[in-house]
Amino acid sequence: MGPFSNAVFSSKELFDEHSLNELSLLDGEQRLAYVYEKVKDNMENIFSEFYASIDNIDNEMDDNNNDSELNEYKELSETVESSLKPGYNILTDKHNNKTSSKCTEESILSDKVEIKSSPGQGRFQVAKELIPKGEIVALESPAVKFSISRESEGMCDSCGKFIPLNEEQTSQRIQCHDCAQVCWCSSKCKEQAISSHHKFECKIRLSQVMRREHPSLGKLFLVFRIFTQKNCKFFLHHYSNLIEIHASGNQGNFDIPHDIQRLFCLVGHPVTSPAQILELNLVAIAFIRLLRQADYFSDVTMNKQELSKSEIAIGVLSTILIPVINVNTHPIYHTAKDLEQISTFAAIYPVIASSLNHSCHPNLVRVSAMDKLVLVAARNIQKGEELTDMYTVHWAEYDTEQRKQYLKKNFHFDCVCCACKKDWNNIEDNPLKTNEDERKVPWNQYMERNHTEQIVLSKLFERN
Ligand SMILES: [Zn+2]
Ligand SMILES: [Zn+2]
Ligand SMILES: [Zn+2]
Numbered sequence: 001m002g003p004f005s006n007a008v009f010s011s012k013e014l015f016d017e018h019s020l021n022e023l024s025l026l027d028g029e030q031r032l033a034y035v036y037e038k039v040k041d042n043m044e045n046i047f048s049e050f051y052a053s054i055d056n057i058d059n060e061m062d063d064n065n066n067d068s069e070l071n072e073y074k075e076l077s078e079t080v081e082s083s084l085k086p087g088y089n090i091l092t093d094k095h096n097n098k099t100s101s102k103c104t105e106e107s108i109l110s111d112k113v114e115i116k117s118s119p120g121q122g123r124f125q126v127a128k129e130l131i132p133k134g135e136i137v138a139l140e141s142p143a144v145k146f147s148i149s150r151e152s153e154g155m156c157d158s159c160g161k162f163i164p165l166n167e168e169q170t171s172q173r174i175q176c177h178d179c180a181q182v183c184w185c186s187s188k189c190k191e192q193a194i195s196s197h198h199k200f201e202c203k204i205r206l207s208q209v210m211r212r213e214h215p216s217l218g219k220l221f222l223v224f225r226i227f228t229q230k231n232c233k234f235f236l237h238h239y240s241n242l243i244e245i246h247a248s249g250n251q252g253n254f255d256i257p258h259d260i261q262r263l264f265c266l267v268g269h270p271v272t273s274p275a276q277i278l279e280l281n282l283v284a285i286a287f288i289r290l291l292r293q294a295d296y297f298s299d300v301t302m303n304k305q306e307l308s309k310s311e312i313a314i315g316v317l318s319t320i321l322i323p324v325i326n327v328n329t330h331p332i333y334h335t336a337k338d339l340e341q342i343s344t345f346a347a348i349y350p351v352i353a354s355s356l357n358h359s360c361h362p363n364l365v366r367v368s369a370m371d372k373l374v375l376v377a378a379r380n381i382q383k384g385e386e387l388t389d390m391y392t393v394h395w396a397e398y399d400t401e402q403r404k405q406y407l408k409k410n411f412h413f414d415c416v417c418c419a420c421k422k423d424w425n426n427i428e429d430n431p432l433k434t435n436e437d438e439r440k441v442p443w444n445q446y447m448e449r450n451h452t453e454q455i456v457l458s459k460l461f462e463r464n
Contacts, residue, residue, distance in 0.1 A: 002212030003050035007289070008282045010046065011039040020274035023281075032315040035281040036307050043289050044304075051293075054208050073162040074335045074461040076369055084139060084369055086110035090376060090456050091134030108351045110137045113387060115355050122267070123355045124386055131381040133452060137364065138356075138375040142347035143259040145332060145371055146225050147210070148218035152344040155334075157182035157198065158189035160345055160371040162334060181207035197228040200294035209290075219329055219346040223321045224287050226263065232296050232310050239313050246320050262350030268323030269412035284318035327411050328353040333368040339457045341368075349373045352389075359388035359417035360395040360403050361424070361442055365453045369460060376456055378449035388417070395419035396446045399426050 001009070015023070015038065023031055087110050088095050109115075112131050117123045131137060145160060147153075154173075155162050163173045163185045173183040174190050179202045184190040194202075201207075210218065227235065235242070241254045242264050251261040271280055288311050292300055299308040307315065330353070331343035352373060356364075364387055365378045381387065391411055393403040400423050407415045424442065 002209060002214075002217070003046055004209055004213055004217065004286055004290075007043045007046045007286045008279070011042050011282050011285075012278065014038050014042065015278055020278060024274040024277055028316050028319060029312050031277065031281050032284060032312055032319075033307060035278065036285055039282065039285060040304070043286060047289055047293070050209070051205075054205060072337045073164075074337075074339075075162070076460055080460055081369065084136065084372070084374060086136050086139055087112070089132060089135045090459050091452070092132075096132065096135055108138060108140045109355070110135070113137055121357060124357050125355050127381045127383055127385050127387060129383050131377045133377050133379050133448075134456065135377045136374055137377060137387060138352050138373075139369075140349040140352050140373050142332070142371055142373070143263050143350050144222050144225050144229065145345045145347035146218045146221045147215070147344065148331070148346045149215050149342070149344045151334070151342055154183075155344065156185040156189050158184050158193040160332065161185050176202060178202050179205055179207070181205065196230075197225055200228040200291065200296055203294045204290050206290075219325065220283065220322065222325045222329065222346055222348060223318055224290070226260075226321060227287070227291065227296070227314060227317075228294070230260075232291075232298065232314065235317060236310055236313055239317070242317065243320075259350060262354065263321070263324070263348065266324045266328045266348075266350060266354055268320070268325075269327050271323050280319050280322055281315075283322060284315040287318050288315055327413075330366075330373055331368075332371055332373075335368075335457060335461045339454065339461065341457075345371070347371065347373070356387060356389045358391045358407065358411070358413075358415065359386075360390065360393055360398075360415060360419040361417060361445070362388045362390035362394075362449070363445075364389050365449060365456060366390075367453075367456055367460065376452070378452045379445055394446065395424040396427055396443065400424070402426075 019038070023034055026034055083093075083095075084090075085095070086107065109125070110131070112128050112135075113125045114128050115123055116126055125137070147155075152160075154165070157176075163183065165173075172185065174185070174187065175183050176190075176194075176198065182193070182198065182202075184193060206221075210221070238254070238256050238260075241252065241256060242260075245252060245254070245256075245261055245264045249265050249267065251258070251265060254261065271277055288307065291297065291314065292304075292311070297308060297310045297314075299310050325348060328348055328350075329346045330349055332345040332347050333341040334344050336342055352375065356375070363378050363381050363385065364375045366389060367374050367376065375387075375389065391407065393406050395403065398406070400420055404415055404420060407413060419442070422438070424439065427439065427443065
């Protein structure tokens with residue numbers, strides 16, 4: 001277990017049932033102070049011990065990037081990349097938007113969709129007119145991304161591009177002089193990273209911490225990265241507005257970048273049980289401990305016996321964002337040989353996350369173009385039809401019960417899509433079932449979707 005998980009899990013042991021109940025009666029700021037009081041020594045010991053242990057091995061870069069297999073990621077050609085826009089049809093290579101300059105939500109969504117909302121469904125997208133198969137309906141850059149896989153070690157810490165090694169096993173990789181733990185594809189990417197997240201993450205050797213953790217912990221560190229991309233002054237200055245944006249769920253007329261406002265508009269899953277409340281606060285305090293070491297705060301109290309004002313502010317914002325990232329994260333895929341999709345980073349795309357619902361019978365296909373998320377019509381989508389994305393579980397591949405359990409456990413909702421309502425079950429292993437009349441159409445749509453996905457991938461990555 002790495003130092004971060006250890007700090008969180010061992011601190012849980014310091015709470016009995018009585019203190020858990022006391023905790024749940026407090027408000028946000030009081031909870032942080034209460035938990036901090038009990039765990040500060042334990043966390044301090046764990047992190048100090050860890051940093052003492054890596055002093056010796058610092059500046060040793062693991063040499064596991066030399067795997068020649070890693071050189072086989074496919075790249076988008078520049079011409080393909082520049083034509084990717086909402087309204088562009090990947091299958092026919094034509095641009096179909098009537099008014100290509102006037103897309104909604106800053107060119108992220110096609111002008112053929114509109115966002116509607118209802119109490120039961122929240123926000124969702126509906127086709128305003130027929131959307132032909134292969135057409136891009138949404139394309140968004142991530143508000144934040146973080147590695148969730150060892151495979152990403154050969155990738156640019158800024159743009160996420162894979163940087164191939166040449167025959168001498170050296171490469172265009174530009175390494176960080178200070179930590180020697182991350183690399184960039186260009187001096188532009190290096191400057192970008194050093195002026196934002198890496199300024200702080202380098203000081204605390206964050207990649208050394210992460211290398212000792214399970215890679216999936218990177219999803220949680222999306223929240224950490226939201227803070228390191230900016231600085232403490234930014235979050236303190238906008239603190240009350242961010243809280244207001246989160247409470248109302250709407251962006252306001254504030255001097256805050258749109259992507260940050262959208263992050264705080266996203267809806268998280270409810271954290272209600274005392275044990276969940278405790279874990280949320282422990283993670284926030286472990287983040288604070290790391291940020292403190294990164295010199296993120298200007299007002300740390302000398303003896304560190306209590307949290308400073310800015311530490312509490314960042315802690316409260318963490319407890320807002322952690323439940324949000326849990327249910328709003330998308331993976332970024334890199335395309336390897338045979339068009340195999342390998343998930344490398346977790347990312348948040350706030351516009352797409354807040355406007356598309358899951359269906360176990362989706363009509364969209366999802367692909368990654370560099371770090372951008374691209375959603376493509378998997379078949380002709382009729383006027384008035386809802387556009388739907390899928391979180392892993394298709395009805396033709398999993399039984400209804402499996403799907404419902406997976407979605408409840410990981411995304412905290414009860415699926416009421418058409419496939420779940422009608423109890424469509426896995427028929428991949430039993431094609432005879434496709435003969436049942438009701439399944440014929442959806443089965444054909446499933447096959448058509450798989451086909452579209454393959455062609456889209458080959459058009460994007462095998463065109464050269
Ligand atoms: Zn780069
Ligand atoms: Zn560094
Ligand atoms: Zn479903």
